[in-house]
Amino acid sequence: MLWISWVPTASLLLLLCFPGQNGEENEQSTDTISVWEGDSINIICSMGDSENELVTTLTTSIRLENVIQVSKQGPPYIHPALANRTEYSKDGRNLRVTLHNAQESDSDIYQCFTFLKPTSYHKKLRGKTTIVLVKGNTSGAVEQSPLYVDAEQGQSVSITCALQNSQEDKGIYLLKTHMQREQVLFVSGQNVSTVSPAFADRLEYSKGENKIVVTLHNLQKNDSDIYVCAGVLKGSRFLSANRSGTMMLVKEVKQTGCSSSSWGIYGLTIMVVILFSALMCSILSRVNLKQCFKNKRRNEVYEDMSYSSRRNTLVRANAYSC
Known part of the structure; x- marks a missing residue:
């Protein structure tokens, strides 16, 4: 600078x-x-x-x-x-x-x-x-968009600073002007830039003939502020700034929804496991009962056949003896 x-x-x-x-x-x-x-x-x-x-x-x-x-x-x-x-x-x-x-x-x-x-x-x-x-009451020589940004942590936002009437600039600033007042970016007329250390690894910009588009990545909660574009214009005796600026609100990512959703998935999984276990136990118990009944029937038949066999043998013995 x-x-x-x-x-x-x-x-x-x-x-x-x-x-x-x-x-x-x-x-x-x-x-x-x-x-x-x-x-x-x-x-x-x-x-x-x-x-x-x-x-x-x-x-x-x-x-x-x-x-x-x-x-x-x-x-x-x-x-x-x-x-x-x-x-x-x-x-x-x-x-x-x-x-x-x-x-x-x-x-x-x-x-x-x-x-x-x-x-x-x-x-x-x-x-x-x-x-x-x-x-002041006039909008000045610098136009800016958007007027309001509602973002969440981790998202990216672009701010456009444009000069009216094809005016030539000596440099354009992007400034934080309310909560934490600082210079975010300065780009000279020769496209030489100075970036705030707070945005050093998460800011990029593109400069055209009469405008500059600044993209802020990986937004944090303390990035919430009013961002104002200001230009040092050739032939002007003062700094021309946008009157309204861009009001940016960065919200924390809510963890409650994610947590309840996870607990819901865990609960559903546990219920499925319990029901499946109960079903398997029921099936296995029925199989055991059937097996038990089958074994009892085989023993009764065996006893009956044994008794009939012995009785026939005795009868035949008596027949020969006669």
Whole structure:
């Protein structure tokens, strides 16, 4: 991602006495603020080492303007166009800047910088980057779909960001702006992308002439948020964002239905086994009874035949004796 910093020379003449090197260190994370027109914007800049801190500035990257500059060696500088609705306060090592009555034109990429006292050269510390989206009554130059997504964990969802009137962009953002505010994706006009670590292995996109389609895979419950497309358009002096965005709700997969279904299958299987066992026992018991009756009949016949045989023998013996 390309960040452009600029500081008015009229308010930073004291920096010209430093040698030619300009150390820049300590880049921090990116935050996202989404408000409606008329609301207030609060941006906090960390001033680093307060003892060696020389100047703290808040700049914009699209308009290339210095919003406010606070120095230990003189009065603060506030951009004239913002002077009547900008105030600041120091809270320990932090500089809190509040911009009241926000306008759509305030949508921009705000960058904090701190300049420290020089040793061999002055040191420039890059602070937190804040992407500010001010939503007004107009839809802006960016169209977005769908407006609402109801998904379950593990599913995939695609969000389309399209530019109106075939406008050329310097870059397009996809931002989470409500629950967990962060930059999900940035794609430059040269199709160079920066992806949030949270989506590093489950995001893919395709970029056409005037639109970009972003697909989020393997959705998780904490992916629920409002996703907003924003574009840095050529010739525009502020960040153009979609007014409504995409509201995404990711629900957990219900395990109760699956569990009851499994128990039902187990119960049915057990009942079948029991009935089959009872049937087999019944069949085997009948076979045993029949076998038992058959054995008894054979013994009776054998006894009768034995008795008849003996009787015939006796009768014959008596006949010869006569």
